Each structure stands twice: as C-alpha cells, then as structure tokens.
Amino acid sequence: MQRKLADTLVVLDFETTGLSPEHGDRTIEIGAVLLENGTIADRFQRLMNPGFRISRFIEGYTGITNEMLKGEPRCEEVMADFSEFIAGHNIVAHNASFDRRFLDAELKRLNQAYEGECCCSLLLSRRIYQEAPNHKLQTLVSYAALPQTGRFHRAQADAEMTASLWMSMIDRIRRQYGLSTIFFDQLSELSKIDRLYAHRYLSGLAEE
Template structure:
C-alpha cells in the first residue's frame, strides 16, 4: 500500500472538488427499476485530496443472488447470509455522506441505486453527483477505453485489491479523480478546481474541451 500513500501525497490539492465522497455499489443486477438491490457499498471521503475515512458494508438484499453475480463480484450468498439488511446499511451510509458532494465511475448507475435505496427508507442527500467516467472521456481521449481498470493502468495508479469489490473500486476511483483534478489544474491554470467546473466539463463536447479550459 506504500504506492497508494505516495500517490495521495503527489496529487493532494487544497480545496473544492478534492473534498468529496467517492462511492461504488455492487448489486444484484443492472437496474433498481427491475427490482435489483444493492449488496455492497464502498466509499471513501476525500478531504483536501487525502482519504480521511472509509465505509464498507455487505448487505442482505432479501433474496439469493445469481451465480453470475457471485462470479463477477466474488460476493457469495454465504457471505450475505449474515449481512445486515440493506435498509440498516443505507441509513448508516446516509449519515456517512453528510453534506458532501459525490463522485462515482459511471455515476448514473450508482446514483440510481443510491436514490432507490435511500427512497425506501425516506432518506436523501443534499450534495451533487459527478461522474469520473464522463470526465475521463473528455480528458483522456487517447485512452484505449474508459473502464476504471483501464484508466488506473493508463495513469499508472498503484493499487492492491480486486476490481468489482465496492471499497477497492471506490478507492481506485478516488485516486483517478485526484489524477484528473491535477490534469485539470494544469490545463485550466487554476490552483483550486471547483466541483462545478468538473461537472460542467463532464457535459462538454469532446471537441470543445480546449475552448472550455480557455474560458476558465
């Protein structure tokens, strides 16, 4: 893990978009609209570019998960048998989020599950969501693809763990996020990167990225 500590120091920045909660869900399937549920949540809190807290819990979705999900995530039905109910874990996670803005890789997926699970317990969150996947498509147009594992290797981000487990994916997304903020700082010449700048960048046409930074 020494490489991760060095990476945090190298990419630490001072305020704005570097103080967020980065999260990742593992789930029974692709959509809560089809009845799928969360089975694991992992998250890290960044404060001024440093991970200060971690949150990880398995949760019982109330039914067995498929062999495909067991193989894909490494989370088994036996592991979930003793896990707390989704409602209990999500209440704790809502407290963990607090007022912070949120980041996820392919955030539309994680946001759908977060919103659906919190709605079940009448909870919500005040922060905004940013998608590191959409930002990476603007910043790293030469990358072979924009999957989390590909980008972690492409940016030479050190890590020890298994993708498709929630906490590891959240940690790797956090380090990728910090790397992107450093690249944004260089292109925008801003010492502090506002969260709003990053969310606006994620919606900018790829061909307009250069002019976007010139406006800042």
C-alpha cells in the same frame, strides 16, 4: 451558497444484484472514501443482505457469495448509516448514473433523499484522458499508472481507485492549465460538454 472544492467529496461504488433497482435489484456492497483536500480522510465499507439469493453470475463477477451475505445486515440498516456518511458532501462515481439510481432507490425505501450533487468520473475521463484506449475504470487505472488497491468489482477497491483517478484528473488540469483552485461545479459542467470543447473550456477557466 459557498462553492465546494473538487477535491473534497465522497467517492462511492455499489455492487448490486443486477442492473435495475426499478425491477427489484438491490445493493449488496457499498464502498466509499471521503476525500478532504485530495487525501482520504475516512472510509465506509459494508456488505449487506438483499433479502434473496444472488445469481451465480453476480457471485462470479464480484466475488461476493451468498454465503458471505448470509449474516450481514439488511440493506436498509446499512443505507441509513451511509446516508449520514455522505450528508453534506458532493459525490463522485464511475458510471455515476448507475450508482445514483441505486442510491436514490435505496434511500427512497427509508423515506430519505440525497440532496447533494453528483459527478461521473467516467464522463469526465472522456474529456481529460481523451487518448485512453477506453474509459473503463480498469483501463484508466493502468493507463494513468495508478495503484491497484484490490480486486476490480469489489466496492471498496473500486471506490479507492476511482478516487485516485479523480485526483489524477484534477492534477492533470492543474498542471496543464495552471489552475490552483478547481471547484466541483466546474468539473461537473466539463463532464457534460462535448469533449471537442474541453480544452477551450479549461483554457477559459485559466483566463478568469
């Protein structure tokens, strides 16, 4: 199987009614960008109606209101379209275990499954930006002097800022280690090793 490049993939973000799809929480917004060779080539953004009222906390946290969701399509309709958008691509998300749980749960309702690989930009940032105050998306955008493309906790803005963060980490690796070509599986592996060994791992890639 041909290895896929780290700068060609889909970066996504979900806003949801709560923390747990296992306890009935649903998605209310999806935002995603398709990166091709590090440049945004396409976007996907939709609000969706979960079929019940969302809490005041979620309204305040996301800025998405029950009124906004009233006329939007159901989750199943939006996710059917989104499954086509991500087909054939690896995916990245910030705190990816959260987004992956909701992606899998929503697709399961459609009797579908996502077959690609997933990498967490938050975990990777702990290896690349070890000196950052913390590794929340908002902190890293400021720390790395990345453009703020909209309100945090709105899916499209978060996806675009995560994409910028992802590319900033790739660029930092390229500069520091002289790697012109970086593969997705390499960054996925890096995101899982002890951060004390990140430099050794990247130095080893440079010597290959």
